[in-house]
Amino acid sequence: xxxxxxxxxxxxxxxxxxxxxxxxxxxxxxxxxxxxxxxxxxxxxxxxxxxxxxxxxxxxxxxxxxxxxxxxxxxxxxxxxxxxxxxxxxxxxxxxxxxxxxxxxxxxxxxxxxxxxxxxxxxxxxxxxxxxxxxxxxxxxxxxxxxxxxxxxxxxxxxxxxxxxxxxxxxxxxxxxxxxxxxxxxxxxxxxxxxxxxxxxxxxxxxxxxxxxxxxxxxxxxxxxxxxxxxxxxxxxxxxxxxxxxxxxxxxxxxxxxxxxxxxxxxxxxxxxxxxxxxxxxxxxxxxxxxxxxxxxxxxxxxxxxxxxxxxxxxxxxxxx
Numbered sequence: 001x002x003x004x005x006x007x008x009x010x011x012x013x014x015x016x017x018x019x020x021x022x023x024x025x026x027x028x029x030x031x032x033x034x035x036x037x038x039x040x041x042x043x044x045x046x047x048x049x050x051x052x053x054x055x056x057x058x059x060x061x062x063x064x065x066x067x068x069x070x071x072x073x074x075x076x077x078x079x080x081x082x083x084x085x086x087x088x089x090x091x092x093x094x095x096x097x098x099x100x101x102x103x104x105x106x107x108x109x110x111x112x113x114x115x116x117x118x119x120x121x122x123x124x125x126x127x128x129x130x131x132x133x134x135x136x137x138x139x140x141x142x143x144x145x146x147x148x149x150x151x152x153x154x155x156x157x158x159x160x161x162x163x164x165x166x167x168x169x170x171x172x173x174x175x176x177x178x179x180x181x182x183x184x185x186x187x188x189x190x191x192x193x194x195x196x197x198x199x200x201x202x203x204x205x206x207x208x209x210x211x212x213x214x215x216x217x218x219x220x221x222x223x224x225x226x227x228x229x230x231x232x233x234x235x236x237x238x239x240x241x242x243x244x245x246x247x248x249x250x251x252x253x254x255x256x257x258x259x260x261x262x263x264x265x266x267x268x269x270x271x272x273x274x275x276x277x278x279x280x281x282x283x284x285x286x287x288x289x290x291x292x293x294x295x296x297x298x299x300x301x302x303x304x305x306x307x308x309x310x311x312x313x314x315x316x317x318x319x320x321x
Contacts, residue, residue: 006032146169154186
């Protein structure tokens with residue numbers, strides 16, 4: 001087996017801003033696995049929030065032994081971006097080697113389209129209202145918040161898209177007091193979900209707190225080992241393959257979370273269609289799907305995912321799986 005990793009850059013359609021900063025491009029790592037004339041592909045997005053860089057994740061991948069199985073990979077690398085790209089490349093390789101689709105290999109039903117959120121970048125209230133109005137036809141909008149001036153932004157988005165379902169992502173930017181103060185307004189404005197209102201590690205404050213809007217764990221949830229600490233704090237968990245370390249753990253996390261009584265959201269970093277493709281398997285039947293990464297790009301892979309009124313469709317075999 002021959003494994004290689006390269007860095008790729010995709011320009012964004014517009015500046016993308018969250019409470020931690022702005023970007024104009026998506027920097028990803030692409031993994032290629034070759035064996036017996038077959039080639040498997042995977043993609044990951046190293047994330048500084050988890051102390052990952054392009055260089056550190058590349059080094060993790062390049063330290064892998066010459067030969068290993070997908071099962072063995074789960075112990076060779078920790079949950080994170082490096083394992084994600086390699087794990088997904090191995091799924092793709094197995095699909096191409098066996099002539100089966102990845103969902104058949106995973107033992108799950110053939111996926112169909114899932115309505116996905118479309119993320120509005122953090123901006124001035126006026127600009128966010130304009131963004132919302134431009135995308136008011138979309139059934140689900142996600143708003144990046146997490147600043148002292150969130151209410152005018154939220155009011156502006158609701159005014160711009162009065163009929164859209166709205167979820168908000170605070171990106172760990174609120175305190176318990178701020179969340180408690182905002183909660184009635186979130187209800188008033190019809191917000192359906194709040195992602196990670198408090199910093200991971202400080203979310204014990206959610207225990208016993210009234211949650212009139214369901215609260216979703218993002219930075220607080222990585223893999224199955226995270227679940228025990230989320231009880232009583234969160235109603236929903238956000239599964240991202242760059243956090244779980246690939247499709248293998250993501251599928252197991254989904255099943256474990258549902259068994260524990262959590263609802264499931266399937267999210268993404270800002271990456272290409274190659275990164276989203278495996279996540280479409282996990283997203284089937286999810287309470288919320290947020291796989292809009294390609295919609296934020298000005299350029300994509302040669303065989304991009306299809307997005308239409310029905311949502312994000314599963315990948316063609318030429319892209320992945």
